[in-house]
Amino acid sequence: MNQPILQVDDLHVEFRTDDGIVRAVNGVSFDVQAGETLGIVGESGSGKSVTNLAIMGLVPTPPGKITQGSVRLAGQELLNNSNKEWSRVRGNDIGMIFQDPMTALNPFLTIAEQLTEVSKLHMGHNNAEAIEHAVEMLDKVGIASAQKRVFDYPHEFSGGMRQRVMIAMALTCQPDVLIADEPTTALDVTIQAQILELMQQLQEDQGTAIIFITHDLGVVASICHRVLVMYGGRVVEEATTGDLYAEPRHPYTLGLLHSALRWDQETEGELRAIEGQPPDMANLPPGCAFYDRCEFGQPACTEQVPPLVQLQQEQRRHACLVNIHAPQEGSE
Amino acid sequence: MITPTEAPASQPLLSVRDLKVHFHSNSGWTGKLTRVVRAVDGISFDVKAGETLGLVGESGCGKSTTARGILNLIPASGGTVELEGQPISGLSDKQMLPYRQDLQMIFQDPFASLNPRMTVGTIVREPMDIFNLHDAADRRLHVMRLLDMVGLDPRFLNRYPHEFSGGQRQRIGIARALAVQPKLIVCDEAVSALDVSIQAQVINLLRDLQQRLGVAYIFIAHDLAVVRHIADRVGVMYLGRIVELADVDELYDNPQHPYTQALLSAAPVPDPTSESNRQRIVLQGEVPSPDRVYPGCPFADRCPQVEDRCHQQAPQLIGESHQTACLLVNEPVGDEPQ
Numbered sequence: 207m208n209q210p211i212l213q214v215d216d217l218h219v220e221f222r223t224d225d226g227i228v229r230a231v232n233g234v235s236f237d238v239q240a241g242e243t244l245g246i247v248g249e250s251g252s253g254k255s256v257t258n259l260a261i262m263g264l265v266p267t268p269p270g271k272i273t274q275g276s277v278r279l280a281g282q283e284l285l286n287n288s289n290k291e292w293s294r295v296r297g298n299d300i301g302m303i304f305q306d307p308m309t310a311l312n313p314f315l316t317i318a319e320q321l322t323e324v325s326k327l328h329m330g331h332n333n334a335e336a337i338e339h340a341v342e343m344l345d346k347v348g349i350a351s352a353q354k355r356v357f358d359y360p361h362e363f364s365g366g367m368r369q370r371v372m373i374a375m376a377l378t379c380q381p382d383v384l385i386a387d388e389p390t391t392a393l394d395v396t397i398q399a400q401i402l403e404l405m406q407q408l409q410e411d412q413g414t415a416i417i418f419i420t421h422d423l424g425v426v427a428s429i430c431h432r433v434l435v436m437y438g439g440r441v442v443e444e445a446t447t448g449d450l451y452a453e454p455r456h457p458y459t460l461g462l463l464h465s466a467l468r469w470d471q472e473t474e475g476e477l478r479a480i481e482g483q484p485p486d487m488a489n490l491p492p493g494c495a496f497y498d499r500c501e502f503g504q505p506a507c508t509e510q511v512p513p514l515v516q517l518q519q520e521q522r523r524h525a526c527l528v529n530i531h532a533p534q535e536g537s538e
Numbered sequence: 539m540i541t542p543t544e545a546p547a548s549q550p551l552l553s554v555r556d557l558k559v560h561f562h563s564n565s566g567w568t569g570k571l572t573r574v575v576r577a578v579d580g581i582s583f584d585v586k587a588g589e590t591l592g593l594v595g596e597s598g599c600g601k602s603t604t605a606r607g608i609l610n611l612i613p614a615s616g617g618t619v620e621l622e623g624q625p626i627s628g629l630s631d632k633q634m635l636p637y638r639q640d641l642q643m644i645f646q647d648p649f650a651s652l653n654p655r656m657t658v659g660t661i662v663r664e665p666m667d668i669f670n671l672h673d674a675a676d677r678r679l680h681v682m683r684l685l686d687m688v689g690l691d692p693r694f695l696n697r698y699p700h701e702f703s704g705g706q707r708q709r710i711g712i713a714r715a716l717a718v719q720p721k722l723i724v725c726d727e728a729v730s731a732l733d734v735s736i737q738a739q740v741i742n743l744l745r746d747l748q749q750r751l752g753v754a755y756i757f758i759a760h761d762l763a764v765v766r767h768i769a770d771r772v773g774v775m776y777l778g779r780i781v782e783l784a785d786v787d788e789l790y791d792n793p794q795h796p797y798t799q800a801l802l803s804a805a806p807v808p809d810p811t812s813e814s815n816r817q818r819i820v821l822q823g824e825v826p827s828p829d830r831v832y833p834g835c836p837f838a839d840r841c842p843q844v845e846d847r848c849h850q851q852a853p854q855l856i857g858e859s860h861q862t863a864c865l866l867v868n869e870p871v872g873d874e875p876q
Contacts, residue, residue, distance in 0.1 A: 249733040250704075364824055365597075394596035394760065396821045399804035403820060421734055424763075424806030428813040447810045465738035466808040467763035472787060476745075477767060479738035483703050 209281060210237035211382050211415050212261070217275035219256050219265055225488045230256040232439040232490070233275075235514075238383065243409065243416040245430030245447070247423065247462070249484050253439035254419050258385050260285075261417075262300055263292040280382065298328040301376030301414075303369070305388035310372055311360040317344070317371055318356045324378045343374040347404060366397035373404065380412055387419045402429055423466040427451060435459050438485045438495030441514055445522035453531070455524035457500045494526070502528045549623055550584035551754055552608070552722055557581050557627075558616035559600070559607045575829045577603040579778035580617065582855070585722060588748065590755040592769030592786065594762055594801075598825055600778040601758045605724045608756070609641055610634050621722075639669050642715035646727035648707035652699040658685070658710055659695035665717040684713040689743060705736035712743065722754045729764060741768055762805045766790055774798045777828055777836040784860040794862040796843045835865065845871075 219231040231253045238244050246254045259265050261277050263284065277284045279299055287295065296302070304310040312320060321343065322336035331339060337356065344352035347370040360368060369389060376384055386405070390398040406429060409416055418430055426433055426447065433450050435443040435458065443456040454460040461480035467473075482499035491497065493508035500507070506527055514525040559578040578600040585591045593601045606612045608619050610629060619627040626637050642665075645651035652661055662681045666672060672680055682692035688709040699707055708728065715723050725744070729737045745768060747753065759765050765772055766786060773783040774795065782795040793799045800819040807813060821840050835841070838848040848865055855863040862868060 249735065366824055394825075395762070395801060395804045396596065397824065399818060399820050402806075403818075422806070423734070423808035424813075427808050427810045428806040428816075451808070451810050461735060463808065465735045467738070467761075467767055468807050468809065469763040469766050469790060469802060469805055470807055470812070472790075473767055476742050477738040479742055480735035481739070483705070483736075484733070 208239070211240045211280055212238040212417075213276075213278040213281075214257070214261065215276045215278075217257060217260055217277065218273045219253075219260050220271055220273055222269045222271075223488065228487045229490060230270075230439050230487060231260065234436070234439075234441055236434055236441065236444065238415045238417060240382065240415050241409065241413045242431045243418055243429055245426040245433040246417060246419045246436060247421060247426055247433060248436035249421065251484055251487055252436040253487075254436050255387055256439075257436070258387060258417060258419060261383075262296055262302060262385060263287060264296075294328075297324050297376075297381070298379045299382050301379070301381035301384045303372045303376050303384065303386040303389045305391050308360075308365065308368065308392075311368060313360050316357050316359055317363075321356070321371070321375055321378065324375060328379045339378065340374075343378055344371070346377075346408070347371070347374045348400075349374075366393055366400065369393060369397075369401055370404070373401070373408070377408060377412065377414070381414060383415045383417065385417045385419070388421070389418075390425065391420070391422070398425070405429070423462065424468075435462070438490055439487065440495070440511070440525065441523070442496070442526070443522075443524040444514075445524075449522055455522070455530065456496075456526045457502050457528070457530055458496045459524075460530060461499075502526075502530050504528060548586075551587045551622060552585040552756075553620040553623075554584070554608060554617070555582045555619075556617035557604065557607055557614055557619060559603050559612060560615040573829050575827075576778050576831075577828060578607055579828075581773075581775075581778070581780045582617075583773055583780065583783060585754050585756060587721065588752040588754055589770045590748065590757050590768055592765035592772040593756065593758045593775060594760065594765050594772060595775035596760060596801075596825055598828065599775040600828070601775050602726055603778075604775070605643070605726050605756065605758055609638075609643060609724060639718045640721045642718065642720040642723045644708070644711050644715050644723060644725045644728045646730055648704045648711060648731060649699075651711055652707055654699055657696050657698055658690075658702075661699070661710060662713045662717050665714060669718050671718060680717070681713075684716055685710075687716070687747070688713045689739075703736075705732050705739060708732060708740055709743065712740075712747070716747065716751070716753075719751075720753060722756065724756045724758070726758045727760070728757070730759060730761065737764065744768060762790075762802060774801065777825065777832075779836065779863065780855055780861075781837065781863045782861065783855065788860055792860075794860065794867045795837075795864045796841050796866070797837050800842070835863075 215235050217231055217234045221228045221230055234257050248254045260272055265272060272285060318337055318340055321340035325331045325336045325339050341352045341356050344356055349355055349370055390401050420426060430447050432446050434441055437458050443459045454463055464478040465480060480499055485495045493510060494512050497503050497507045512525045512527050514523050516523045557578055558580055561575040561577055563573050581604060595601050607614045614627045618625055621637055621640060659681050662684055663677050666677050685692045690706060690709050729740050732740060757768050769786045772786050772789045773780045776797050782798045793802055800821050803819040819842060823840050826839060834849040834851055835853050838844050843866055851865060853863040853865045855861050856868055
C-alpha cells in the first residue's frame with residue numbers, strides 16, 4: 207500500500223473548563239489514503255469534530271490544547287507548524303466544509319470576494335484570474351449562471367446553494383484532503399442527495415481524500431469506503447463500510463446500527479435503543495467508557511481501557527475485550 | 539371520476555378542512571407591493587383518537603406552519619379546524635384556552651423550549667396550575683408521577699434544565715405536555731435534535747405513552763425513517779399542500795406521487811448493500827418559492843414524469859385510503875372516464 211496521505215497518531219486533545227479538564231480526544235490514531243472517503247461517526251461529544259479541528263490546527267488555544275500525538279500530511283509533521291505555516295496548509299492542502307452553510311460564509315462579502323481570497327493567497331492569482339477561477343469552480347459545483355452569481359451575497363443563495371459555494375471554496379486549490387464536518391446535516395434529503403453526488407464526482411475527478419464526519423449511518427453507507435467509530439474521545443472500531451455493517455465487533459457500533467432507523471423496512475415492537483447517556487468527558491472512567499451502557503460488560507472492562515487491536519490478517523480494528531458474536535455464532 | 543372521501547362515520551378527534559395560512563409582506567420602495575407567501579395552501583385531513591398522523595416534507599413545505607395553524611398560534615387565512623366537532627379556528631386566545639388542555643405541543647429544540655430559570659418541577663406543574671387540575675397539594679405528587687412515566691428520576695424535581703442532556707430535556711417537554719392529560723399532542727421535529735441512540739429511546743417512550751394513555755399525535759418530521767416507525771398514517775407535503783396521504787406501510791412500500799418517490803429514493807439507508815444497488819431519482823433544482831400562484835401542479839417544474847397538462851390543471855388529493863394529488867395517478871392517459 208502507498209504511503210497514506212494523512213496519518214494521525216496517538217492524538218490527545220484536552221480543554222480546561224470550569225468543570226475540570228475535559229479530555230475530548232484520548233489517543234486517536236488513523237490513516238487516510240489518497241482518493242478514499244473515511245467516515246467518522248459518533249455521538250455529540252465523542253470527539254469527532256475536535257479530532258478534525260486538531261488536524262486543521264484549529265483547536266482554540268486556550269482553553270484547548272493538543273497534549274500529545276502527531277498529524278502528518280504526506281509524511282510532513284503538522285503539529286509543530288507556526289501560524290504562518292498553518293495558513294499555507296489550510297485551504298491549500300487541506301480543505302474544509304462545515305455543517306452550517308449560513309454561518310460559514312461572511313454575509314458582508316460577495317461570493318467573489320470570498321472565493322478569490324483563497325486562490326489569490328495560495329495560487330498567486332491576480333484579481334481577474336482569481337475571478338475567472340472562481341466562476342469555473344462555481345460552474346463545476348453546479349451553480350447556474352455562475353458568471354453573474356459570483357457577484358451575489360450569501361443571503362441571495364439557498365442553503366443547498368451555499369453548501370455548493372462552500373464546496374467550491376474548499377476545492378479551489380485542489381487540496382489533498384477535504385474535511386467535511388456534517389456537510390449535509392442541515393440540508394433536505396433531496397438536496398443532500400445532490401451534494402453527496404457532487405462530492406463523489408469531484409473526488410473521482412481530483413482524487414481528493416475525504417474525511418466525512420457525520421452521525422447519519424445512512425449517509426456513511428452510501429458514500430464512505432471505510433468507517434471510524436468514536437466513543438468517549440477514542441476510536442472504538444475501524445473497518446471497511448461493508449465489514450462494519452455486516453459484522454460490528456464493538457457493542458457500541460452494534461447498538462448504533464440497531465438504533466439507526468430504515469425507512470424501507472418496518473420494525474416489529476420496540477426499537478432497540480442504547481440505554482443511558484453518553485459519558486461525562488470531564489470524568490471518564492478508568493475502564494471502558496461504554497461500560498455503563500453496555501449489555502456485554504464484564505468485570506475486566508472496568509479495570510483498564512480496552513486497547514484498539516487488529517486481529518491477524520484483518521484490515522479492521524476494535525477496542526473491546528468481549529467477543530460479542532460468541533454466544534450466537536461461536537468464536538472465529 | 540372518483541369522489542373525494544367522505545368524512546368517516548365515527549367522529550374524528552381533529553378535523554382539518556382546506557386550511558390555509560398565508561403571510562403578507564410589503565416590499566418595494568413604497569412598501570405597496572404585497573407579496574403573499576402561501577405557506578399552507580388548502581390542506582385537509584383527520585386525526586382519529588389515539589392514532590399518529592405523520593407529516594413529512596422538506597423545509598419550507600409548510601409542515602410547521604400547519605401545526606401552528608391548527609393550534610391557533612398563528613391565524614389561519616381560510617378553512618376550518620374542528621376538535622371533536624367544535625370549530626376552533628379563529629378563536630381568540632381567551633376562547634381558545636379551554637381547548638388548549640386537549641391540544642398540547644412538543645417542540646424541536648430541547649434547549650430553547652424550557653425556561654432556564656424554572657425548576658423541572660415548576661415547568662411540569664405550571665400547566666396544572668393554569669388549568670386548575672388536581673388539588674394544589676397533590677400536584678407535586680402528580681409531577682413526580684409524570685417524571686417517572688417519562689423515565690426521569692422523580693427526585694430531579696428541583697433541578698434546572700441545564701443540568702440535563704438533550705434527550706432528558708425532551709423527556710421533560712413530554713412530561714409538561716402530558717401534565718394536562720391532552721387528547722392530541724403535536725410533535726414538531728421532536729426528536730430531530732437528538733443523537734441516534736437517544737432518538738430511539740424517545741420514540742419508544744412516545745409509542746409506549748400512546749398505548750398507555752391513548753393520546754393521539756401529529757408527528758411532524760423531515761426524517762422519513764423516524765416517521766415510518768411512529769406513524770399510523772403519513773401525509774407528504776410539498777409547497778403548502780398534501781400531495782399524498784396513506785397508511786404508513788402502504789405509503790413507504792407503494793408510493794404513488796412522483797415527489798414521494800423522489801423523496802424516498804433520496805433518503806439513504808444504513809445498509810451498504812442496498813445503498814450500492816439503489817436507483818436514485820435525483821431531483822433537479824430546489825423547492826421553489828411559495829409566493830407564486832400555480833395554475834397547475836406545484837411540483838410540475840421539478841417532476842421527472844411531467845406532462846403538458848400538469849402545468850395547466852391542478853391535481854386534487856383524491857382516493858380512498860391511499861390519496862394522491864397527481865394527474866398521472868388519478869387520471870392516467872387513455873383511461874376512460876367512469
